[in-house]
Amino acid sequence: MTAGIHHVSAIAGPAARNVAFYTTVLGLRLVKKTVNFDDSGAYHLYYGDETGTPGSLITFFPWENVAPGRLGIGETQETAYRVPQGAIGYWTHRFIDKGVDHQPLERRFGETVLPFRDPDGTRLALVAVPGIEAEPAYADGGVPAEHALRGLHSVSLLLEEVGPTGAILTDVLGFAQTASEGFLTRYQSGATVGGIVDIRAVGDFLKPRQGGGSVHHVAFRAADDAAQAAMVRRLVDNHGIDTTEQQDRNYFRSVYFREPGHVLFEIATDIPGFTIDETPAELGGSLKLPARFEPFRQRIEAALPPLHPGRTGGGVRSAFEDVADADYGGSD
Template identity: 65%
Template sequence: MRQNGIHHITAIAGPARRNLDFYTNTLGLRLVKKTVNFDDPGTYHFYYGDEAGQPGTILTFFPWEHAAPGRLGVGETQETVFRVPEGSVGYWTQRLIENHAPHELPQKRFGETVLSFKDPDGMRLALVAVPGIENEPAWTTSDVPAEHAIRGFHSASLLLDKAAATGAILTDVFGFTEIAREGTLTRYKAADTALGGIIDLREAGGFLRGRPGAGSVHHIAFRAENDAVQAEMVKRLAENHGIHTTEQKDRDYFRAVYFREPGGLLFEIATDAPGFAVDEPAASLGQELKLPHFLEESRGAIEDILPKVA
C-alpha cells in the first residue's frame, strides 16, 4: 500500500546549541543529520527523528541565533504532535516539569489524551498517548527509556481562515480522508499510515495572520514514494486546484517541490528516497557536518561561520 502522510516538518529556531539540547536531551530524539540550509549555508539545518530517520518522524530546524519570535496566527501550523505509548503521559509531564518546559494539563481531543507544551523558542508541540505502540522500535537515550520514548509524528494541526480548500488538497492530492469533527477542528487521516498520518484543520475566520519567526513552522512536507508519485501529485495540483509547484530541488536526502496551499501555508512534497544514510553510515547518523557537493569547496569558511555545538 502506498504510504502517504507527513514526510517531515521544518521549523525556525533561535540559538543552535539550545535547540540541539532540547530535542536530543529533553525529548530524546536522534540527531539524524547535521547539515546547513542549502540556500543560506551560514545557518545549520538540524534533522531530528527516530533511529533510522524514517519519513513521518523527522522534525527539522533552521536555527538562527538572533531570530525574532514568531506570532501565532492563521496561515500557519498551530501545533506539531508526537506519538508516545499510552502509559507515558505521567512520565512526560514530570520530565517537562523537571526541564522547565511550559506545558498544559493533559486534555482529551478526539478521545485521545494530549499533553501540549512548548520548546525554548515557544514552538507549540504536543504528545498524544497512543495504545499498542510500546513495542514499536524506538530511539532511546540514557535519560529517556524505550518504554516512554517518542515514536514519530502523530499529527500536525493547521490554523486557517477557511479550511475547505486545504481539505480538498489533503483528500485529492495527498490521499487523506476526513474522519471526524470536533468544534472548529476537522480531522483528516491518511489510510492506515501510522507515522504522521493525521492532519487537523482548525478554522479561525477573522483571526490575525501568523508572523514567521523563532518558534514557528516554516513548512510541512508530505510523502511521495518516488519521483513518479510526486509528479502525479504535481499534476493533480495543477489540473484540479490551479496550483503550480516549484521545479524539483535536490535536497540530497530527498527530492522536493514546494507550493503555497490556499490557506497560505508552505507545503512541500518530498520523496522517500534516497534517505539519510546516503552519505554516512546508519550507525553514525548526525555525527559529522554534511554539506551538499556544491558547498564542499567552501567547507572551511562555512565551519568558521557556524556556531559551535557539541
C-alpha cells in the same frame, strides 16, 4: 500510494539550545547535521528516530538572534508526537523536572494530549496512543524505550476555512476526512506515523509573523519521483496550483507550493534517505554539505556557531548533555 507527513520544518534560535532540547530533553536522535541550502551560514538540523524514517522527522533552521514569531491564520499551529498511553505520566513529570513550558492534559478526539513548547515557543504536543508499546523506539537519547517518542502523530493548521485545504489533502496528498470536534476537522491517511492533519477553522484572524518558534513548512510523503510527479499533475489539473521545480535536498527531492489556506506545503520523496552519506551508526556525527558548498567547507565550518560550546573533544552526546544540564537542570 505513500501518504502521510514526511517532516515538519521550523525556525529556531541558538543551535546549541535547539540540539540540547530535542536530543536530551525529548530524546530524539540528531539524524543529520547540514546547512540551509539557501543560507550556508545557518545549520539545518534533522531530528527523528534511529534512521530518520519519514514521519518521525522534525527539522530546524536555527539563527542565533532570530526575532520571535507570532502565530496567525495560514500557519501550522502545533506539531504532535505519539507516545505510548502509559508514558504520559512520565512525560508530565519530566517536563516539570526539566522546567519545560507545558499546559494541563486535555482530550481531543478521545485521546489524551499534553501540549508544551520548546525554548523558542514552538507549539508541540504529546498524544497518548494505546497499543504502540511494542513499536521500535530510539532509546539512546536518555529517555527509556518504554516512554520514548514513536514518531509524529499530527500537525494542526490554523486556517480561515476548512474546505479548500481539505480538498488538497484528500485529492492530492492521500488523506480522508474522518472526524470533527468543535473547531477541529480531522484528516487521516493510512500511515502509522505522521498520518493525521487537523484543521482548526477560526475565520478571520491575525496574520502570522514568521520567526523563532514558527513552523516554516510541512512536508508530505511521495514514495519516489514518479509518485511526486503524479501529485504535481493533480495539483495543476484539478486545483490550478503550480509548484516549484524539483529541488534536490540530498536526502529527498522536493517541490513546494502554497495551499489555499496559505500554509507552505512540500512534497518530499522517501528516497534516497539519510544513510546515503552516513552509515546508520554514524548519522548526525559530522557536518554534511551539498556538493556545491564543499569547496567552501573550511569557511562555512568556521562561521557556524558551536553546537556544544565550551567543549573540545569527547562524545557528541555527552557534549549535548552539558548544554542540557545548564539549561534544563540536569537529565534523567
